[in-house]
Amino acid sequence: MSGSFYFPIVGHHDNPGFEIEFLPAEKVESKHDHHHFNQSIAHAALGLVDANRWLCNNMHLKTVDKFNEWFVSVLATADHVKFITLHDVRQDHGIKNLFSDVYELYIKLAMNLFYKPYSPIGSSTFDIKVQFLGKKHLLS
Amino acid sequence: MSRPGNRRPECHKIDWHLPAISSSASAHSMNRDLFVLTYGALVAQLCKDYEKDEDVNNYLDKMGYGIGIRLVEDFLARSCVKKCHSYSEIADLIAQVAFKMYLGITPSVTRNESSRNEFSLILDKNPLVEFVEELPAGRSSLCYCNLLCGVIRGALEMIHLTADVTFLQDRLKGDKVTEIGITFLKKLEEKKCRRKK
Numbered sequence: 001m002s003g004s005f006y007f008p009i010v011g012h013h014d015n016p017g018f019e020i021e022f023l024p025a026e027k028v029e030s031k032h033d034h035h036h037f038n039q040s041i042a043h044a045a046l047g048l049v050d051a052n053r054w055l056c057n058n059m060h061l062k063t064v065d066k067f068n069e070w071f072v073s074v075l076a077t078a079d080h081v082k083f084i085t086l087h088d089v090r091q092d093h094g095i096k097n098l099f100s101d102v103y104e105l106y107i108k109l110a111m112n113l114f115y116k117p118y119s120p121i122g123s124s125t126f127d128i129k130v131q132f133l134g135k136k137h138l139l140s
Numbered sequence: 141m142s143r144p145g146n147r148r149p150e151c152h153k154i155d156w157h158l159p160a161i162s163s164s165a166s167a168h169s170m171n172r173d174l175f176v177l178t179y180g181a182l183v184a185q186l187c188k189d190y191e192k193d194e195d196v197n198n199y200l201d202k203m204g205y206g207i208g209i210r211l212v213e214d215f216l217a218r219s220c221v222k223k224c225h226s227y228s229e230i231a232d233l234i235a236q237v238a239f240k241m242y243l244g245i246t247p248s249v250t251r252n253e254s255s256r257n258e259f260s261l262i263l264d265k266n267p268l269v270e271f272v273e274e275l276p277a278g279r280s281s282l283c284y285c286n287l288l289c290g291v292i293r294g295a296l297e298m299i300h301l302t303a304d305v306t307f308l309q310d311r312l313k314g315d316k317v318t319e320i321g322i323t324f325l326k327k328l329e330e331k332k333c334r335r336k337k
Contacts, residue, residue, distance in 0.1 A: 108271065108273075109273075111177065111271040112180070112271045112272050112273065113177065113180035113181050113183070113184040113271070113272075114180075114184055114187070114272065114275075114276040114279075122277070123273065123274065125273050125274060126273075
């Protein structure tokens, strides 16, 4: 069971920090028009995230929104950094593991004093690691 | 007791008998993360203040020099080492006693075969770069740990040895290991002795 996943990281001021797509092997062709679509769904979900975060004890908010066939799952940290996944198949366990691992990577990046907090993440090592984690948790 | 001048270093191995935890560790303990983050903040601020990498490197070296000339007093008082008779003993002392005492790591010492005065310390893990994966864009010739070079240079100068200390290889720049090269230069003359004559 594999679906396509769109994974952005949104910073404190709702600014984009990072984004990546995980597509299964048969859908490898790039979808530029869907890209803007995904961004708008994720952006629309941000309001719901802020409403839901006060109802939940832990950071993992599970699925906060549904748009057509897309589910939106979110991990929202205490300093308002949101890890969002748009997915078309339910894969809660994989997404939860992905969130935990990427969150750990993000913490390590945040401790780097050369990284300006909440700025776009340009590090190629971060990108490679997130791709690896995505394949490991989502596409296997 | 006189020693022959061309004594080989191998038969002159010194056993330091270091305790597992250094005696100075209990006197000056600090949270490791705090220390690493403070050093990182220092380097990040210098990068904001100076545009050129060479300026940042020079400034780090000067700061390290200021630390080294003072740190050597603490080191000599706490380690109680005896007088060294060769440059290789000094290099071993820096690697096995000083680094262990202040940074908790023990770099390995290699010696340049062609010259008696050149030594390298190979650091296989460096606590100062724990949170830095790679150098930021536009700072490719920054020597992140240049403070260490200044510390070694300052400490040696206080015991009347001039040395040239630089980074020969750096993991942050893509090399396999981090290597600090120490080249001992001519010994400083003691001016007091001259005046008496």
